[in-house]
Amino acid sequence: MKPLMGVLTILNNAENKIFIKESTNLKALSNRIRFELNNGKFDNRNLQSDWIRLGEESFVFENAIIVPWEENKFIDYKKKLQKARNDLQEEQSKAKNIY
Secondary structure (H helix, E strand, O other): OOOOOEEEEEEEOOOOEEEEEEEOOHHHHHHHHHHHHHOOOOOOHHHHHHHHHHOHHHEEEEEEEEOOOOOOOOOOHHHHHHHHHHHHHHHHOOOOEEO
16 A cells, blocks of 8 residues: 655644645655654754744644555656645745745
């Protein structure tokens, strides 16, 4: 069974900010980011600072876009995921601040 692939968002409900990241394994990405944030090691300093200041309860992790696996060896999933992330980022930037 292949892992869930797509675009993850982390919404800062307190300040209307959003972090957007794509992955071929959304569960692993979510677990890694949550672990890094809880240990003060996340590479996005602004998100890390807000996480420490506001607490985990102010944030919502969501699989915003699911990209289905296809039985086609010629699909470049990396590009497909980047396009999905870019499209979502453009859409979200109209209403929220992007990390």
